[in-house]
Amino acid sequence: MGQALKIALQNEPLVLSYMDRAGKIAIEQVADGFGMSKGQLAETAGLARETLYRVARSRTAKTQGRLREMLEIISRVADWAGGKEQAMAxxxxxPLPAFGGRTAEALVKDGKAGAVRDYLDHMAVGGFA
Incomplete structure (x- = not known):
């Protein structure tokens, strides 16, 4: 894992807790950690169902990036949501008012995870929705 990625993830303990020694998101651990099947996890992250059942596809940059985005957002809200399970819910x-009532899940699926992270950062410093 590159040094820049390690630094970026320092404040994302949930993401780090699901990484294997190679710096990849461990699919089975994430699914088990949230009480989901791999298929349910894929759907939640906006990936094709079979993606997480094939090792080669589950380790691609696109798949790993989408899972990392999902976990980063869940990690940011876990403290005030009451835990990781509540954060997943x-x-x-x-619905997020700033995004026309769309959920974080819908936004991540549309490639807008950065906008959700920015929104959460804004809210964390006392901003308004």
Whole structure:
């Protein structure tokens, strides 16, 4: 894992807790950690169902990036949501007024994880939705 990625992830303990020694997101651990099947996890991250069942596809940059984005967002809200399970529920179901009522899950699936992270950073410093 590159030094820049390590530094970027220092404040994302949930992401780091699901990484293997090679710096990849461990799919089985994430699915087990949230009580999901690999198929459910794929759907939640906006990936094709079979992607997480094939080792080669589960380790691609696109797949790993999407899972990392999802975990980064969940990690940012876990403290005030009451834990990672509640943060996952928020991620999947809470409409965000600043995004026309779309959920963080829908936004990540559309490639807008950066906008969600920026929104959460804004809210963390006392900004308004």
């Amino acid at each position: 928020w991620y999947r179901a809470q």
